[in-house]
Amino acid sequence: MFFVLAKILGFFALPSNLTIAMGVLGVALVPTRYARIGTRLMAASVVLLAVLGLSPLGNALILPLENRFPAWQGQGRSPDGIVVLGGAFDTLVGPARNEVSLNEAAERVTAVAELARRFPEARIVFSGGSGRLVYRGTTEATLATRLFDSFGIPRNRFAGEDQSRDTYENAQFSKEIARPQPTERWLLVTSAHHMPRAVGVFRRAGFRVEAYPVDWRTRGRSDLLRPFDSLGGGLRRVDTAVHEYVGLLIYWLSGRTGELFPGPG
Numbered sequence: 001m002f003f004v005l006a007k008i009l010g011f012f013a014l015p016s017n018l019t020i021a022m023g024v025l026g027v028a029l030v031p032t033r034y035a036r037i038g039t040r041l042m043a044a045s046v047v048l049l050a051v052l053g054l055s056p057l058g059n060a061l062i063l064p065l066e067n068r069f070p071a072w073q074g075q076g077r078s079p080d081g082i083v084v085l086g087g088a089f090d091t092l093v094g095p096a097r098n099e100v101s102l103n104e105a106a107e108r109v110t111a112v113a114e115l116a117r118r119f120p121e122a123r124i125v126f127s128g129g130s131g132r133l134v135y136r137g138t139t140e141a142t143l144a145t146r147l148f149d150s151f152g153i154p155r156n157r158f159a160g161e162d163q164s165r166d167t168y169e170n171a172q173f174s175k176e177i178a179r180p181q182p183t184e185r186w187l188l189v190t191s192a193h194h195m196p197r198a199v200g201v202f203r204r205a206g207f208r209v210e211a212y213p214v215d216w217r218t219r220g221r222s223d224l225l226r227p228f229d230s231l232g233g234g235l236r237r238v239d240t241a242v243h244e245y246v247g248l249l250i251y252w253l254s255g256r257t258g259e260l261f262p263g264p265g
Contacts, residue, residue, distance in 0.1 A: 013246045016235040019048045049231065058237025059223040065193040065244055066218055068263050069211040072187065078119045080184040083174050083209060084112055085167070085198060086128020086140035087191070095138045100147050105191050107214035109144060112189070113151045115212075122187075124153065125178050127161040127170040167198055167247070168256050171205040180207055191215035193240065197248050200257030211264070 011017060023045030029038025051057065088108040094101030102109065112124060126148070128140030141160035148158050159177050164170045180186055190198045192213035202209045217237065228234035251257045 009250075010243060010246060013242065014239045015048075015052055015242055016239050019045050019052065022048070049235070052238045053231035053234035054228055055234065056224055056226050056228075058228065058234050058241060059218050059226060061241035061245075062193050062237060063218050063221070063224065065196060065241060066213070066216055067220075068261070069192070069195045069199070069213050070264070072210060072212040077185065079122050079187045079210070081123040081125065081178055081180065081186045082112070082115055082119070082212075083170075083178065083186060083188050083202075083207075084108060084124065084126045084144070085170050085188070085190040085194070086126070086144070086164070087194070089128070089140045089143045091130060091138050091140060091143065094143065100143050100150075105215045108190055109147060111212070111214045112148065112153070115187070115189070116148075116151060116153045116157070122157075123178070124148070124158045125161060125174050126158070127164050127174045129162045129164045129169075167194070167201050168251065170198070171201040171207060174202075175205050175207040178207070185210065187212040189214060191217075193217060193244055196262045197244060197251060197257065200248075200259055200262035201251065203262065204255075204257050 012021075022041050026038040026041030026043075026045060029035065029041065032038070085108060088102050088105040090101035090103055109126075112126075115122070116124065126141055126144040128144065130139050139162040141162035145158070145160050149155075161170075161173045161177050164173045178186065186207070186209045188195075188198060188202060188209035189212045192215060195211050195213045199209065199211055217240070228237070248257070248261060252260045
């Protein structure tokens with residue numbers, strides 16, 4: 001039930017969806033006695049779309065998330081294991097075309113090729129089922145198995161977890177498979193903007209991990225003044241950032257994380 005409610009609330013919490021809904025409501029009100037309100041809603045919708053999609057707002061929102069955990073430095077002994085979170089595969093079109101298709105979070109899985117070569121003794125756990133309410137397609141773990149095979153990673157080093165639907169379940173099911181020992185060192189690979197929520201959930205699950213952020217969307221503070229050259233690009237950036245902030249709040253209120261904005265240490 002939590003998963004379904006989170007998906008529904010998450011859909012309506014996205015700024016792009018809310019803005020479009022505002023415009024549609026305005027159109028519906030124009031033929032009624034509330035025409036003035038409808039006209040104002042339509043105008044506000046257009047202005048908001050322009051601000052959200054073309055201004056640097058998306059970069060300003062996502063930058064604190066990306067900067068929360070620094071890039072992994074690799075000091076000390078080699079890691080015993082690597083947990084990779086799903087979210088990088090197209091589970092609908094790719095399988096239909098008999099291909100392994102990646103989305104803009106592709107670095108979550110392509111980084112595994114380098115890590116597997118660099119740390120040949122480390123175990124690898126990929127966690128990703130299907131997070132869709134409809135049109136579920138295949139699981140990400142199935143596609144990850146095909147991709148990691150192409151990387152030349154032996155099957156005895158890799159375990160795929162295909163039941164998780166969200167970050168909370170990623171942590172729960174990954175721990176069951178990995179069975180981490182207190183003395184072991186595990187890396188957690190996911191997008192930089194997703195790392196605060198992911199680390200918070202793993203901490204709550206009792207699975208100690210070190211952040212290995214990938215898939216950076218900004219260059220740094222210099223992007224605070226960089227506008228977008230397409231409406232879609234800016235809206236997607238704003239939606240991605242707001243999705244994470246809403247997720248952090250919901251996970252904290254529900255006790256799935258112990259901190260509102262988890263950080264290093």
